[in-house]
Amino acid sequence: MTSIQNYQDKIIRLEEVSSTNDYLKGQIEKGSKCQIVISKSQTKGRGQRGKSFFSPLGGLYLSIKIIPKFDIKDLSYLTGRVGLKVSKAIKVALGKDIKIKWINDIIYKNKKAGGILTESKLSPNGSISYVIIGLGLNLLANNDLPQDLSDIYTSLETDDLENSINKLLDILIPGLYSLENPFEKSSFIREYNEVLFNKNKEIKIDYKTNILSGILLGINENMEILVKVVDEIRTFSYQDTKILY
DSSP: OOOOGGGGGGGESSBBBBBBBHHHHHHTTTTOOEEEEEEBSSSSSSGGGOOOOOOSEEEEEEEEOOOOOOOOOGGGGGGHHHHHHHHHHHHHHHOOOOOOTTTEEEEEEEEEEEEEEEEEETTTSEEEEEEEEEEEOOOOOOOOOGGGGGGTTTTOOOOOOOHHHHHHHHHHHHHHHHHGGGOHHHHHHHHHHBBBBBTTTEEEEEEEEEEEEEEEEETTSSSSSSETTEEEEEEEEETTTTEOO
16 A cells, blocks of 8 residues: 655645645645645635535644546546545544445544545646545544534544544545546445445435435435435435435
């Protein structure tokens, strides 16, 4: 396995930053060779759909630049592919089993322990110039949670923060770089379904502001969820649907 040591000259380590994704984008625009940003905390962490991401001390906040070699039509799978790499890294490095809540939440013991944000930069001809993968993981327990997060937020319950981060990075960084390469979709879909949170359980979804209930059957080849609503199996895309907690 490739070691993180091979990437040390590409890493910027910060005590605090507004957002690792925003910081890395700024470095790229300046022509810096920086490809990885790691911070101990974020003051304006961002998640999917423009939401904020709570980023206190005691977590791993990471952004990495990759240059995909796959077709632009396959970008829609990237967040899910990142989720699989993260789940495997956590299993190997920390011995924790996690699930993925469609499409980007890292779930541990039925609560959110992290999130993923991928942002793409396209070239003038419409091809992929690069992608920034942002990852936030809650590693240490936090007893000072905002009230609105107390029911959904958890940590991976690690004791040694620095050691846990180093173990994770040694697996995550080569794993995330490997996502530049083309991939086999059927294998990816099968693996994603194996770690899909609440699969075969009743869920509630917000579909175009309508609240629906049904059984989550899995995802299909288009990264849409399959939900049995009454006696009908329906598909829902991420663009207009959110799984509620």
